[in-house]
Amino acid sequence: MIAYLTAILTLVGVRALLTLGLNVQWGLTGLVNLGVVAFFAVGAYTSALLAVGGVSLLLAWPAGVALAAAAGAALAVVALRLREDYLAIVTLGFAEVLRLFLLNEAWLTRGANGVTGIPRPLHAWFTGRYDLFYLILVLAAVGLAYAALERVRRSPFGRVLRAIREDEVVAAVAGKPVFRFKVQAFAIGAGVAGLAGVLFAHYLAYVEPNMFLPQESLYVWLALILGGSGNNRGALLGSLVFLGLLEGSRFAKDVIPFLTGVRLAAAQQILVGVVLVAMMIRRPEGLLPENPGSE
């Protein structure tokens, strides 16, 4: 039971980072990222491949974060020069193409077999209690990311992001370089998703392309919308509630007969989609509303 709880909480932590990253992009700035999973994958694979190749984790981890942020910046530059609608499509397409790349370019990514034997940091020091150590490591990362993003949100930079979200013409008239702010916000969000990928890869010690399916991006969206977008506390709460939803619905198969295998998975996905759309219609502010008054 302790082992199960430790594992679940570690995954909640990883998901919380993804949600915090999306919150910078969508919650604060109003930028659509439908390929959250791609930046997650860039972080995971970059760090995993470097580490397996013998590079120190002290270099591999920052490299994973940096490459994810750079990929985010590059996509944002291409898509945002025009209309923001295109960002949705470009990020969605990027996630799909990246997955194909991971599957097919076995010379670099080891293809469908995935990357095995990813080193776990300080493994020799914490034998027996390693999972607990890693949970604390992940929670510390979440705490740091939360504190840093709260600072960002309250800073003048964060206020500009929210101004852009509300009305970018007004922000531009006020002399703010809207395009640059948007690209920066998008890169920060992608970098945080990359950090989630790094922690994920070195936790499982194994990554493969099918861990990065398109629905993962939708899960992050649901967590953010559930918790309340624009709001870092909401992002944390949403990740926790989402995992409860997913884990809870797993027990449905014990209650409802005929609900096995493909059907159970499909029912779970239907639930995710319905809750997402219902929340967006009925309670777009989420469980914890943004409340811009509390500066």
Added chain:
Amino acid sequence: MPPLAQYVFNGIVTGGILALPAVAFSLLWRLLRFPNFAVSTYLTVGAYAALVLNASAHAPLELAWLGALAATGAVALAVDRIAFRPMRDRRPFSLAIASIGVAFVLENIVRFAWGNDFRAYDVPVTRAASVAGLRIGRDQLLILGAAVVLMVLAQAFLLRTRLGIAMRATADNPLLAAVKGVPTDRVIAVATFGGGALAGGAGVFLGLDASIDPLMGGGLIISVFAAAILGGIGSAPGALAGAMIVGVVEEAGTLLVPPTYKSAIGFVIILAVLLVRPSGLAGSRS
């Protein structure tokens, strides 16, 4: 190895199929001002609606096709009423995200009901004719012919009928159109039903040309967008031309890159259009 011309021909047939959802997607985007990601999943809905009529109720495929048009149009209309209409006044990107959620729900309802197996229509197997070294299937010609006829009808509707003109007016300037007495809700309902029907019909073609499975429509999402963006958002003839080009480039591209990268080709087309000619082939304004 078949000649290049074979790839081009296959690509034109694929393009004909892609053209229908691309037009629907493009016009709905222009009219409702958000990219509706559920449009490509309407292909799946149409394909399975026809499968029920054809394989389970033993209707001939022509009749099943008409049934699929009506069923998918109705589904699109229901989706609009339930999910999109309550959110009309929100930021357009909220609607785009809701549409991803809708696509996800529809795809998984299909998966829940029919599983992940590949299926096929109950139609007599015909032998492909050989014309000048090309293998040309009867079904392929039928699909291409029907797709072109549908496109011509859609264009005629937009240009010649009162409702079509009202639709274009609303797409250009919704406020002005409403002031001038255009019934906005009716225009949106007709466009939604029509767009859904076009995509659903294309789904039956796709099921006939390839196979039927829950991912068939959603898997085309990038190609459909590539076609619509290449054609210029809001332009029906543009979307047709864009779809033909995307279809041919995707098929012929498999000579250069592994077929597994087919949807990557669509993505490269999207990036190229955004970088080189953002307004698309037909568009000038944005």
